[in-house]
Amino acid sequence: MASINKNYLRLQGSYLFSRIGEKVRNYQAANPDKEVIRLGIGDVTRPIAPAIISALHAAVDEMGAEETFRGYAPDLGYDFLRTAISENDFKARGCDISPDEIFVSDGAKGDCSNIQEIFGEDNRIAVCDPVYPVYVDSNVMAGRTGEYDDITEGFNDVIYMPCTKENDFTPDFPSEVPDLIYLCFPNNPTGAVIKKDRLQQWVDYARKNGSIILYDAAYESFITEEGIPHSIYECEGAKECAIEFRSFSKTAGFTGLRLGFTVIPKDLEAGGEKLWPLWARRHGTKYNGAPYIIQRAGEACYKPEGRAQIKEQIAYYLENARYIYNGLKEAGFEVYGGVNAPYIWLRTPNNMTSWEFFDYLLEKVNVVGTPGSGFGPHGEHYFRLTAFGSRENTIAAVDRIRKL
Numbered sequence: 413m414a415s416i417n418k419n420y421l422r423l424q425g426s427y428l429f430s431r432i433g434e435k436v437r438n439y440q441a442a443n444p445d446k447e448v449i450r451l452g453i454g455d456v457t458r459p460i461a462p463a464i465i466s467a468l469h470a471a472v473d474e475m476g477a478e479e480t481f482r483g484y485a486p487d488l489g490y491d492f493l494r495t496a497i498s499e500n501d502f503k504a505r506g507c508d509i510s511p512d513e514i515f516v517s518d519g520a521k522g523d524c525s526n527i528q529e530i531f532g533e534d535n536r537i538a539v540c541d542p543v544y545p546v547y548v549d550s551n552v553m554a555g556r557t558g559e560y561d562d563i564t565e566g567f568n569d570v571i572y573m574p575c576t577k578e579n580d581f582t583p584d585f586p587s588e589v590p591d592l593i594y595l596c597f598p599n600n601p602t603g604a605v606i607k608k609d610r611l612q613q614w615v616d617y618a619r620k621n622g623s624i625i626l627y628d629a630a631y632e633s634f635i636t637e638e639g640i641p642h643s644i645y646e647c648e649g650a651k652e653c654a655i656e657f658r659s660f661s662k663t664a665g666f667t668g669l670r671l672g673f674t675v676i677p678k679d680l681e682a683g684g685e686k687l688w689p690l691w692a693r694r695h696g697t698k699y700n701g702a703p704y705i706i707q708r709a710g711e712a713c714y715k716p717e718g719r720a721q722i723k724e725q726i727a728y729y730l731e732n733a734r735y736i737y738n739g740l741k742e743a744g745f746e747v748y749g750g751v752n753a754p755y756i757w758l759r760t761p762n763n764m765t766s767w768e769f770f771d772y773l774l775e776k777v778n779v780v781g782t783p784g785s786g787f788g789p790h791g792e793h794y795f796r797l798t799a800f801g802s803r804e805n806t807i808a809a810v811d812r813i814r815k816l
C-alpha cells in the first residue's frame with residue numbers, strides 16, 4: 413500500500429495567508445460597500461517594462477520561424493543570459509563570479525527550497541526569526557527539523573536566530589554552530605539590510621566552522637544606500653562558504669513570467685565534496701530549463717533601455733515605501749525597513765498582538781497587511797506593509813491609517 417511522506421503533515425506555514433484571505437472575505441461579505449486596500453502580499457503591480465515586452469515579442473517571433481526556433485534550453489541556462497548576469501550583477505561590483513557558476517531557473521523560491529536536497533539529512537539549519545517561511549517548510553518536508561514545539565512555536569532541530577530592534581534585525585551568532593545558515597538581505601519581512609562589515613563577520617564565522625551560508629538576495633535591487641552589499645560575494649572568502657539566490661520577480665516585475673538564478677562557486681565544498689556538480693546534476697535531472705523567451709526577457713533587463721525602465725519601476729515602489737514609512741512615523745508609529753527594501757515593518761501600537769492589529773486595521777480603516785507573528789515568534793507585536801501597491805492605493809491606505 414502506498415504511504416505518504418509524513419513530514420508534510422507537520423507543516424505549519426500556509427495558515428498565514430489563508431487566514432488573512434478568510435478574514436478579508438468574511439469582512440467583505442458582511443460589508444460589501446467597503447473598499448478594502450491590500451498591502452499584505454508581496455506581489456508587484458506595475459506592468460512589465462516596454463523594452464522587456466519588445467524582447468519577449470522578438471523571442472516569440474523567433475520561436476515561430478524554422479531557422480530560429482529553439483527547443484529545450486540548456487540545463488543551466490543560455491550563455492547570453494549567464495554572461496549578462498556575470499558581467500552586470502557580479503563583475504561590475506568587483507565579484508569574481510563567472511557565467512558557468514550561474515544556474516538559471518524559474519525563480520528563487522524553487523531554488524532556495526530545493527537547495528537543501530544536496531545537503532545531508534543531519535545538517536542543522538539556522539534561520540532568522542522572523543523569516544520567509546519557505547526555508548523552514550522545505551526542510552520540514554525533508555525531515556530535517558525535528559518535532560514542532562507549540563510553546564516555542566518552532567521546530568526543535570532548527571536554530572532560530574532572533575532579529576529584533578536591539579540587533580537592527582540582523583541575527584547574532586547562535587550559541588550552537590549551524591551547518592546551513594539561511595540569510596536574506598534586504599530582508600523579507602523586516603525590510604532590514606546588513607552592513608558589509610557585519611556580513612563579512614558572518615562569512616568569517618561560516619568559514620571558521622565549515623558552515624554554508626544560503627544567501628537570499630531577491631530584493632537586492634532595492635538597495636539605495638552605500639555600504640550595503642548587493643551580493644555576499646562582495647565579502648572576502650564568500651566563494652568558499654556561500655550560495656546566493658537571486659530573482660527577477662521584484663527587480664523587474666517577473667512574478668508572473670518567472671526567472672531567477674542561483675550562484676554556486678565552482679570550488680565551494682561541503683564536507684570535502686564540491687557542491688557545483690551536485691546542483692548541476694540535480695538541475696539537469698529535475699528541471700528542464702527556464703523558457704527561451706523568458707531568458708531573452710531577462711537579458712533585456714541588462715541592456716541600457718531595459719535597465720533604465722526597471723530602475724524607474726523600483727524608484728516607484730521605493731517612493732511608495734518612503735510614503736508609508738514617513739506617513740506612519742509622523743503618525744507616531746515605530747517603523748523600520750522601507751529604505752532599501754519594499755517592506756515596512758512596524759511595531760503595533762498599545763502592545764496589540766499582530767492579529768489584533770490586523771483586525772483593527774481591517775475593521776476601522778479597511779487596510780490589509782500581514783501580521784508579523786506569521787513569520788515567527790519574534791514577529792509578534794509587529795506588522796508588515798508592502799510598497800508594491802499602486803501609488804493611489806498606497807496614499808489612500810496611509811491616509812486612512814493616519815486618521816485613526
Ligand code: PLP
Pocket residue numbers: 454518519520521522524544596600628630658659660661667671672
Ligand atoms: N525569496 C524571498 C525572500 C522572497 O520574499 C520571495 C518572494 O516573495 C522569493 C524568494 C521568491 O522569489 P521568486 O518569485 O523568484 O520565486
